[in-house]
Amino acid sequence: MDGTRDIEALIEMMARLPGLGPRSARRAVLQMIRKRGQLLAPLAEQMSKVAATARECLRCGNVCTSDLCEICLSDKRATGEICVVQDVGDLWAMERGGAFAGRYHVLGGTLSALDDIGPEDLRIPQLVTRVREEGVSEVILALNATVDGQTTAHYIADQLEGQVRLTSLAQGVPIGGELDYLDDGTISAALRARKSI
Numbered sequence: 001m002d003g004t005r006d007i008e009a010l011i012e013m014m015a016r017l018p019g020l021g022p023r024s025a026r027r028a029v030l031q032m033i034r035k036r037g038q039l040l041a042p043l044a045e046q047m048s049k050v051a052a053t054a055r056e057c058l059r060c061g062n063v064c065t066s067d068l069c070e071i072c073l074s075d076k077r078a079t080g081e082i083c084v085v086q087d088v089g090d091l092w093a094m095e096r097g098g099a100f101a102g103r104y105h106v107l108g109g110t111l112s113a114l115d116d117i118g119p120e121d122l123r124i125p126q127l128v129t130r131v132r133e134e135g136v137s138e139v140i141l142a143l144n145a146t147v148d149g150q151t152t153a154h155y156i157a158d159q160l161e162g163q164v165r166l167t168s169l170a171q172g173v174p175i176g177g178e179l180d181y182l183d184d185g186t187i188s189a190a191l192r193a194r195k196s197i
Contacts, residue, residue, distance in 0.1 A: 007033070059130070061106030061123050063088050071095075071104060078102040080137040084127060084156065086110055086144055090179040094142060097187040102140075105130060110148040111155055124156060131164050138165045140194055144178045157197045167194040 007029065014025035032040040056062070057069035064070070071077060081102030085091050091104050107122045119125070131139060139160060143149035157166050169190040173179070179187065 056106075060091075060104045061088070061108060061126075062091055062104060076101070079134060081140065082127070082130065082134075082136050082138075083140040083142050085142050085179065086149065086152075090142065090144070093179045093182065093187060094191070097184045097191065099188040099191045100140075102138075107143075107152065110143065110146070110152040112148045119155060122152075124159065127156065128159055131160055136164055138167060140191070141166065141168045141197065142179065142191070143168075145173050145175050146178070153197070166197045168197055169194055 011022070011025045011029050014020055014028055015022045017025070020028065032043065050065075053065040054063055055065070055067075057064050057072055058067050059072045060069060062069040062071060078101050081100075082105050083091075083094060083100055083102055084105045084107060085094065086107055086109060088106055091106055094100055094104070105123065105127045107124065107127070109117055109122055111117055111119065111122070127139075130136065139156070141153040141156060143153050153168060160166060173182065173186070173190045182190075
């Protein structure tokens with residue numbers, strides 16, 4: 001099977017993606033090969049472009065292709081509110097709901113004693129700086145309702161105590177749930193019903 005080594009390597013790489021196992025990856029690769037003109041070649045070209053240009057927004061940590069993302073550059077966004085999320089997938093989930101018109105701050109993970117992830121490993125110091133320098137009036141902690149997410153929220157609340165109004169997402173977010181898996185209506189309802197910490 002030396003003639004299919006490259007194809008097998010592609011299947012193995014695709015199988016490493018979240019949500020794709022070996023069988024799903026095999027089906028996806030076979031479909032792309034069958035439609036290589038419409039799928040495989042354009043996908044490879046787009047992946048090459050993204051690999052060359054993708055980076056983190058210097059202000060919020062979102063993924064973009066310039067120094068600042070479109071959200072941070074937008075004049076239509078409320079500058080007094082920052083919604084803190086664990087990762088970019090959570091930011092995108094919040095944006096899908098369309099209920100938040102402020103700015104974001106992506107932490108890049110959560111505090112975890114088991115994984116040896118401390119505050120200096122996340123973008124918490126940058127958040128504290130932003131609150132101080134950007135005249136922020138409210139920080140919304142939209143972290144996953146997990147032990148690590150709640151630990152991180154409490155740590156941030158301690159760091160920002162007395163400097164800004166702190167709120168968190170309320171009803172609709174199940175305990176143990178992750179934002180990226182929630183529907184748009186649940187995220188919108190939770191954002192509207194946020195509460196002080």
